[in-house]
Amino acid sequence: MDAATRIEQALERAVGRAAAPGAPPKLAAALRHAVFPGGARVRPQLSLAVARACGDDTPALSDAAAAAIELLHCASLVHDDLPCFDDAELRRGKPTVHAVYGEPLGLLAGDALIVLAFESLAQAGAAMPQRLPALSVTVARAVGVPGGLVAGQAWESEPRPDLARYQRAKTGALFVAASVAGAVAAGADPGPWRGLGERLGEAYQIADDLRDALCTPEELGKPVGRDAALGRPSAVAEFGLEGAGARLQQLLGAAVDAIPAVPGAPELQQLVLLQAKRLTPKRLAPVSVA
Template sequence: MQDPGFEQRLAAVAAAVEERLQAVLADEARAGEMLRPPRLTAAMRHAVLAGGKRLRPFLVVETARLFGTGADVDPLGAAAALECVHCYSLVHDDLPSMDDDDLRRGQPTVHKVYDEATAILAGDALLTLAFDLMADDAVHPDPAVRLALVRALARAAGLGGMVGGQMLDLAAEGRFDGGAPLALGADAVRRLQAMKTGALIRFACEAGARLAGVADDERARLVRYGEILGLAFQLADDLLDATGDAATVGKATAKDAAAGKGTLVSLIGVEAARGALKDLVDEAVGLLDPYGPAGETLKATAAFVAARRR
């Protein structure tokens, strides 16, 4: 059973991030903007304010909290920026030309509620808004830190990270040139998943460490924790796809098998995948041992990722 204190902390951060996202997605134009089209803003709110655990923002906040930050640093601003990138990716992934999903977090996806063109533009707008938020002076007083965050987020989200991972995923399904699904080995699957899913989770931990201004070796430890957590998150997701049901998970299941997509679960089996997931959690927890009681929340996060049901 999950520690109730952890659940309360997770819910508190999610509520704070939700409040911040509601504010930045208001109808009124911000300084430098001309007009916010109501339909586009509504679609963005549908994508972002549909609930969820807000794991990535939580990691930004809790990693920064592990080391402590000054009063002039705003982890919630960085967390909201990251969540905008994550939600943009979900909007685009759900499109008929991509994963073709009708449900997300138990609700109709953006293109089902609005239309495909609006969904594409909503994703585009969320991505650009993310960098607006990350570059804000309030995130950190040092412009060099903000620049480092913007650059790291761009690389985690883009060509060599999340977007590149999605491209590899589509190629593995045989989506191009009439090809058949590719038979990927375990290492290729891990690399694909580290890009598509893990890159933003890794960045979340890196961002918190950068906001706290820790030394390079400390930041590297938290980046490694984030890498492991990303692998664990995707492995848990693959197990849910293989063994869960849509009503519980909040989205369609068994889609990987239907698409002929190779996952670690399909390669090594359910029980071996569960064992691998436990090993990942153990490694993540071990990385936090030097921080004593201060690391307990992030240790609980690793257990939460492995045990989640949606």
């Protein structure tokens, strides 16, 4: 089965467990709305690709790790879109969860997705309990405090955020966790896999900043120019368009170099190259990572 199918099926199993008979119908619908249809699923793709490169001896656990990471990503999007943060009406070209279901259900859908991520891990962990503690801690740290996604978002409420720490927490941590969790789920030493996640995470953040500055709302399926409008720290504000573009190119090359020499390395290189193409805004010269 290809990676994309495994990811969608794992997400379907997880959301199906929550949006089951007996669930409040609007919340169940809000959960589906938040997760399907997805974006590029780049984090679970990375997680599953690393698990495969490490032998993938317990596919149910690899799938659950990938799904957990995507559910947490979706949770963060739903909460980031709420009125007290971005107040966004549009996401992936359709109305945001709170725009459709109201603010209370937007907040609750995000909460439910966080819980569902850890429930999915625990459920799959029954088949290989000795891997569950490290796997859950890896995923929790990537989204929690002091260094995960929630901490990253909270730096926006500080008077003098450190750009590097902010971006590492807000975007980088979940990429690192995707890479590390793939290895842990497959019973491999996660150490050699951190570098790949770190570089891809940083590249992704810079690409996101560039797209926010360069793209049209139609191209992105969401409002643009938000960083500048909200005075948020951004690679474009810090390095300029050209500087940020050069840094993106450099990081994608470094990501390819960071892939350990394992049998599955070519598949992973393909994934990074594909992401490189997808991440580069059309208004910048194509990024070469060969």
